[in-house]
Amino acid sequence: MPELPEVEVVCRGLLPHLKGRTIKKIKLSSQKLRLPLPRKLLQRWVVEAVVVAVRRRAKFCVIELDNGARLVFHLGMTGRLGLFQAASALIKHDHCSCAMDNGMALRFNDVRRFGSVQVVSPDAEEEDLFAGLGPEPFAREFAADYAMKRAAGRQQPVKNFLMDNRVVVGIGNIYASEILFEAGISPVRPAREVSMGEWEQVVRQARAVLKRAIQAGGSTISDFVNSSGQPGYFQLQLKVYGRAGQPCMICGGAITKEVLAGRATFFCEHCQQ
DNA sequence: AGATTCGCCTGAGAGC
DNA sequence: TGCTCTCAGGCGAATC
Numbered sequence: 001m002p003e004l005p006e007v008e009v010v011c012r013g014l015l016p017h018l019k020g021r022t023i024k025k026i027k028l029s030s031q032k033l034r035l036p037l038p039r040k041l042l043q044r045w046v047v048e049a050v051v052v053a054v055r056r057r058a059k060f061c062v063i064e065l066d067n068g069a070r071l072v073f074h075l076g077m078t079g080r081l082g083l084f085q086a087a088s089a090l091i092k093h094d095h096c097s098c099a100m101d102n103g104m105a106l107r108f109n110d111v112r113r114f115g116s117v118q119v120v121s122p123d124a125e126e127e128d129l130f131a132g133l134g135p136e137p138f139a140r141e142f143a144a145d146y147a148m149k150r151a152a153g154r155q156q157p158v159k160n161f162l163m164d165n166r167v168v169v170g171i172g173n174i175y176a177s178e179i180l181f182e183a184g185i186s187p188v189r190p191a192r193e194v195s196m197g198e199w200e201q202v203v204r205q206a207r208a209v210l211k212r213a214i215q216a217g218g219s220t221i222s223d224f225v226n227s228s229g230q231p232g233y234f235q236l237q238l239k240v241y242g243r244a245g246q247p248c249m250i251c252g253g254a255i256t257k258e259v260l261a262g263r264a265t266f267f268c269e270h271c272q273q
Numbered sequence: 274a275g276a277t278t279c280g281c282c283t284g285a286g287a288g289c
Numbered sequence: 290t291g292c293t294c295t296c297a298g299g300c301g302a303a304t305c
Binding site: 156 | 276277278279281282283284
């Protein structure tokens with residue numbers, strides 16, 4: 001399930017293959033994704049455009065084009081973006097295939113269709129699309145004093161607060177549990193009760209965990225593969241996620257599983273206070 | 274207004 | 290074997 005590290009890995013993998021390439025032809029499925037496929041905008045702004053950059057914003061993969069338009073993918077839960085031979089057959093759940101000028105095709109496949117494909121026109125502000133999103137975890141703005149301020153008055157568990165993309169982007173269910181374990185803070189603590197010193201730990205560990213996950217090629221729990229179709233390996237380094245009942249790697253006590261706001265949450269009751 | 278739940282969606286796995 | 294049920298969760302809408 002793609003969070004920030006997985007999307008980052010995909011974007012980095014795509015860049016060298018797409019940069020300088022012209023998108024020649026687009027094939028779309030008839031199925032509806034979370035948002036309708038922007039057929040007209042794809043035809044108008046993406047076909048015959050040259051890719052100049054591929055970058056990530058939050059959990060979006062943004063492909064910048066030479067005409068100023070941007071092709072934006074969200075992987076949702078099961079979305080995959082990868083490169084294939086344009087001549088090869090489409091497979092089940094392929095929703096968008098962009099044939100390039102070198103015989104390759106960029107394909108978006110999404111079993112559960114929680115993902116999306118969007119086009120930002122050259123004259124449109126990207127911020128319209130990303131309005132309301134909080135800072136990137138690696139941005140200077142995401143700091144202890146910022147978190148402290150945003151958490152003021154919020155009774156919500158700190159784990160759900162971290163997953164709120166108006167506060168900070170890119171942190172989903174898996175990494176929220178991992179970050180709080182590394183920071184030694186219980187996920188059930190109300191956000192407003194977390195101290196400045198503890199926020200400093202959260203910010204530091206958020207960056208450290210996400211960075212290690214990117215270096216490991218992301219986490220493959222069930223679906224994730226990079227742009228070349230290869231899985232990531234960070235799931236082997238997960239310390240609490242999916243480890244209910246197994247020993248804590250610090251104290252040896254059993255890892256607890258609790259449902260917070262409908263999401264499975266894993267932590268060590270002894271090491272996380 | 275803040276916090277939670279629901280709905281979207283498919284496939285894997287469990288249980289009968 | 291094959292059916293039904295549960296679970297997985299990003300994220301916006303609905304609801305409490």
